Amino acid sequence: MLFFDSSASRKSSPSPSHSICSKSSNMFRAFSFLLLLQASIVFTLSEAKLSIIHPEAAAKGFNVSNVQNAGSCSYTAVITTSCSSTRYTRDQISLSFGDAYGNQIYAPRLDDPSSRTFERCSTDTFEIYGPCAYQICYLYVYRTGLDGWKPENVKIYGHNSRAVTFSYNTFIPSDLWYGFNWCNTASSSARKSAHRWPMYAIAALFVFLML
Known part of the structure; x- marks a missing residue:
């Protein structure tokens, strides 16, 4: 009579619960890596904007005296005066904006107290003509x-340019050009961030491997 050990003929197989746990762990690690990578990219992009959010005085070389304002392109400037500005202003207010290629639009004396321009909490719209420019960046x-006068923001619409908003929320100093120049700062910050984001990605990968 022959006897067989049935336990010897059975092959061991992984339990279903172990397989499910393994798949869940892999999915969690992949999801964690994607979250870390996304966070590093968002941080990099936000870092590029940190240095250009506050208005400042124009560089000493900034000049509008020789600007040729004749042109066939029109722009719309929408200027919102802050509710914490003076009730009205009789100050002389001018505007200058342009692109990174030397195209500059100059709008002298937008003020007009008789028409209640730039009163507190008001929004004034101006049609301005000048040289045809590309993306407005300053x-x-x-x-x-x-x-005194405190604008909340200035929004510029152009034919070859996306609408761009310059947020002030501060009183404009007297007798100087005051605002933003994103033409060089934004590209410089973007280049620096482009060099840094691979480091963030490597750090995210390292954390992923440690999970």
């Missing part, structure tokens, strides 16, 4: 007078 405001 804007400066010039104010001279004793009343």
